[in-house]
Amino acid sequence: MSSPEERWWSVRAGEYVLGTLRGEDLALFERILSHDTEMCAEVARWERRLGPLYESARESPPGDRVWRRVLERIRGSDGAPSETELEARDVVIGTVATPGSEGTTDSPRDGRPSRLWPVVAGLATAASLVLGLLVGLLLYQRAESPGRAPLQVDGLAVVLSDEDGEPYFLVETDYGNLRVRVTALTPPSLEENRNFQLWQALPDRSAVRPVALLPEASGGSQVFDVGSLIEGSDLFGVSIEPEGAPTDAGPTGPVVAHGDFLLRADPD
Amino acid sequence: MRRERLVVLLERCAEGHESALEELYGLCAGQLNGVLVRILKIEAIAEEALQESFVKIWENAGSYSSEAGAPMTWMSSIARHQALDVLRRRGSREGHESTGLVSLIEATPDTDKPLHEMSEDAQLLLRCLERLPDAAHDCIVKAYCEGYSHEELSEEKGAPLGTVKSWIRRGLNSLRKCVDELS
Numbered sequence: 174m175s176s177p178e179e180r181w182w183s184v185r186a187g188e189y190v191l192g193t194l195r196g197e198d199l200a201l202f203e204r205i206l207s208h209d210t211e212m213c214a215e216v217a218r219w220e221r222r223l224g225p226l227y228e229s230a231r232e233s234p235p236g237d238r239v240w241r242r243v244l245e246r247i248r249g250s251d252g253a254p255s256e257t258e259l260e261a262r263d264v265v266i267g268t269v270a271t272p273g274s275e276g277t278t279d280s281p282r283d284g285r286p287s288r289l290w291p292v293v294a295g296l297a298t299a300a301s302l303v304l305g306l307l308v309g310l311l312l313y314q315r316a317e318s319p320g321r322a323p324l325q326v327d328g329l330a331v332v333l334s335d336e337d338g339e340p341y342f343l344v345e346t347d348y349g350n351l352r353v354r355v356t357a358l359t360p361p362s363l364e365e366n367r368n369f370q371l372w373q374a375l376p377d378r379s380a381v382r383p384v385a386l387l388p389e390a391s392g393g394s395q396v397f398d399v400g401s402l403i404e405g406s407d408l409f410g411v412s413i414e415p416e417g418a419p420t421d422a423g424p425t426g427p428v429v430a431h432g433d434f435l436l437r438a439d440p441d
Numbered sequence: 442m443r444r445e446r447l448v449v450l451l452e453r454c455a456e457g458h459e460s461a462l463e464e465l466y467g468l469c470a471g472q473l474n475g476v477l478v479r480i481l482k483i484e485a486i487a488e489e490a491l492q493e494s495f496v497k498i499w500e501n502a503g504s505y506s507s508e509a510g511a512p513m514t515w516m517s518s519i520a521r522h523q524a525l526d527v528l529r530r531r532g533s534r535e536g537h538e539s540t541g542l543v544s545l546i547e548a549t550p551d552t553d554k555p556l557h558e559m560s561e562d563a564q565l566l567l568r569c570l571e572r573l574p575d576a577a578h579d580c581i582v583k584a585y586c587e588g589y590s591h592e593e594l595s596e597e598k599g600a601p602l603g604t605v606k607s608w609i610r611r612g613l614n615s616l617r618k619c620v621d622e623l624s
Binding site (some may be wrong): 184191192195219222224225229235236241242337359362391409 | 491493588
């Protein structure tokens with residue numbers, strides 16, 4: 174388990190076992206589980222890791238009626254499901270995931286287009302993302318703004334992570350409609366009057382250029398035209414910027430996430 | 442010895458032997474009900490969930506394998522998911538506690554069980570949990586053992602929702618590394 178995507182999905186499986194996935198996140202994760210054997214195996218690993226906690230529960234002998242009712246159920250003499258069973262069959266409702274803590278990678282301003290971040294060498298390539306991203310596409314196919322067709326993800330996507338592999342943003346492409354969507358996964362908390370700014374490296378990686386401001390709440394997404402991006406450039410980063418800060422000279426705040434993203438030169 | 446016996450009983454359940462389920466129930470119902478009571482807080486609802494859990498154990502005994510962990514781990518997982526389904530459907534713990542139709546029980550989990558009385562797997566897990574920051578440790582244990590949601594943890598901790606989620610996610614990541622390294 175080495176790539177940020179694998180780690181992210183492992184933690185997702187852990188959250189499922191923990192019981193903290195709720196609502197849409199839970200429903201989608203269960204849908205994934207129904208056909209993804211590797212994810213099932215990861216859930217089983219988490220069940221084994223956390224399972225021994227049952228031993229800390231104080232024993233509580235149930236009443237005699239419980240066993241009688243179990244017998245009735247398995248013998249089929251009482252086919253009617255109990256209240257609990259009916260409840261369990263209902264659609265679950267709940268919450269959507271939200272972000273985490275602050276990253277620390279600094280990128281000082283030097284009055285000219287900034288040099289690329291030194292972490293570039295360690296970045297994973299987009300080609301390594303297959304499983305996590307396919308599932309990611311399912312999980313983050315959220316509704317777009319009213320009046321726009323839903324994003325049809327048809328290109329490569331990438332998770333922008335911090336240096337510990339904490340996944341902050343998911344970038345997906347819709348070449349058919351020439352759009353790109355960035356979805357906040359677990360970005361760090363922002364102080365007041367601060368924004369997440371997405372940057373793209375120039376093809377020769379000599380400097381970066383601003384692309385868009387990103388949503389700060391987990392689950393939020395920002396859609397923009399493919400034309401906003403430079404063809405042939407594969408490195409993206411996210412910095413925290415003061416509201417209204419000029420972007421012509423590169424990041425002024427810490428770069429909190431980065432990732433490779435292979436933009437197709439020819440969408441067709 | 443007990444573990445081997447439980448494996449045999451599950452195998453016999455898979456073959457349709459009611460007597461095996463009865464023995465399994467006798468050996469495990471108290472512990473599993475304890476797991477359920479700790480999450481659901483109300484004895485009557487916990488017993489309802491226990492009933493459903495044993496029906497599922499009976500129906501799915503054939504799918505148990507050692508890869509799923511110890512038999513009790515597997516069965517407690519079935520019980521926990523049953524309890525979580527009930528909690529999610531009811532929306533919140535407070536919602537059904539306020540009905541007043543059933544007796545409330547002591548909500549505090551038993552954390553005083555001596556370490557030496559626990560299995561090696563449990564001791565390892567507890568050692569790894571102790572290495573986590575207090576906030577992450579507390580949130581993970583409360584979520585797992587008592588079915589706390591992010592919102593409930595946020596309220597209890599007086600911390601923003603995003604912070605709680607981050608504690609849990611980072612904690613799970615560290616926990617995975619620790620347990621996998623030590624086991």
